[in-house]
Amino acid sequence: MPAPATFAVFCSTSEARYARDMIPEPTRVAIELALSYHKALPERILDYLINERGISHREIEFSLLGWNGRRITIPVWGRDGKLAFFKLAKDPGDTSDSPKMLTAVGTSAELYAWDRVRLKPSELIICEGEFDRLVLETHGFPAVTSTAGAAVFRPDWAPEFQGIREIYICYDRDEAGRLGALRVARLLPHAKLVQLPEEVGNGGDVTDFFVRLHHTREDFLELLKTAQPAQAADLVVPDRRPAEPKDVGDSEAARLKALVTIEHVIGQSVPLRPSGENFTGRCPFHEDHAPSFVVFPKTRSFYCFGCQARGDVLTYLMRRDNLSFPEVLDVVRRFAAEAQT
Numbered sequence: 549m550p551a552p553a554t555f556a557v558f559c560s561t562s563e564a565r566y567a568r569d570m571i572p573e574p575t576r577v578a579i580e581l582a583l584s585y586h587k588a589l590p591e592r593i594l595d596y597l598i599n600e601r602g603i604s605h606r607e608i609e610f611s612l613l614g615w616n617g618r619r620i621t622i623p624v625w626g627r628d629g630k631l632a633f634f635k636l637a638k639d640p641g642d643t644s645d646s647p648k649m650l651t652a653v654g655t656s657a658e659l660y661a662w663d664r665v666r667l668k669p670s671e672l673i674i675c676e677g678e679f680d681r682l683v684l685e686t687h688g689f690p691a692v693t694s695t696a697g698a699a700v701f702r703p704d705w706a707p708e709f710q711g712i713r714e715i716y717i718c719y720d721r722d723e724a725g726r727l728g729a730l731r732v733a734r735l736l737p738h739a740k741l742v743q744l745p746e747e748v749g750n751g752g753d754v755t756d757f758f759v760r761l762h763h764t765r766e767d768f769l770e771l772l773k774t775a776q777p778a779q780a781a782d783l784v785v786p787d788r789r790p791a792e793p794k795d796v797g798d799s800e801a802a803r804l805k806a807l808v809t810i811e812h813v814i815g816q817s818v819p820l821r822p823s824g825e826n827f828t829g830r831c832p833f834h835e836d837h838a839p840s841f842v843v844f845p846k847t848r849s850f851y852c853f854g855c856q857a858r859g860d861v862l863t864y865l866m867r868r869d870n871l872s873f874p875e876v877l878d879v880v881r882r883f884a885a886e887a888q889t
């Protein structure tokens with residue numbers, strides 16, 4: 549039984565009318581913005597969320613999913629209860645190669661939804677992606693996700709999971725999902741790994757399980773019974789040092805940059821098209837309607853003609869997922885390891 553999120557309570561109960569006056573101004577503005585997007589949800593988007601995404605009407609209301617005129621808005625509330633940012637999901641009617649999800653510039657990876665962790669449910673599922681989380685909640689499973697994909701789970705989030713007896717990690721059925729799940733398991737050793745069945749296909753996710761394959765809550769409960777903690781051997785990270793930027797010389801960064809192809813790394817999050825010897829795509833750092841974003845394999849760099857964002861593969865990941873330098877090196881190390889296998 550999902551507990552209503554704080555803001556939903558504020559907005560739907562009568563005593564909340566005056567409680568709202570006691571909310572600090574920036575928070576109130578944020579709630580009102582989320583509410584105005586929510587009220588603007590067109591019927592066709594509502595239909596899409598319910599029928600194609602498998603998210604219940606109730607969950608859509610609790611989570612204040614909305615519409616900003618171009619994209620579906622998913623308000624993400626920070627650990628402090630304030631609006632951190634909106635994730636912006638692609639309009640299902642948009643047939644362009646615009647990214648499926650956008651995050652506003654300058655935002656950090658956040659956990660969606662903190663109120664779930666804080667309630668200390670007896671069981672909690674960590675999944676990969678906001679829509680997957682909402683499908684799980686729809687089926688009565690308390691769930692959270694990192695807003696920055698499978699590769700990012702911040703170590704400082706882990707202590708907040710103390711006191712939750714059963715933690716399940718259910719990431720997509722692909723290599724990125726497997727590696728991401730192990731990364732979480734290293735931080736939460738008592739968590740169990742849930743393997744989605746083969747029928748979801750390569751890259752299949754929780755939404756495929758429930759929506760495309762029409763599985764039920766009972767089916768997912770059965771799946772949870774098969775979950776196992778990670779093997780000790782999988783939890784060992786080779787040459788893991790207490791990473792401080794000063795420990796990691798420029799040479800290490802340069803070595804790693806040479807091991808990965810920038811178009812491959814960026815291509816994971818931005819659809820890229822060849823253009824001469826370069827690649828172009830829609831910029832992930834601003835609302836880009838023309839492909840303004842260019843990746844230059846030769847110089848291993850990128851540049852956006854719209855917002856002037858520029859840099860190399862490290863800058864890209866630091867900015868996109870708001871990672872620290874050591875965290876970025878970890879991510880690039882994994883890309884390099886994949887490239888070598």
Ligand SMILES: [Zn+2]
Pocket residue numbers: 831832833834836840841852853854855856857
């Ligand atoms: Zn840009």
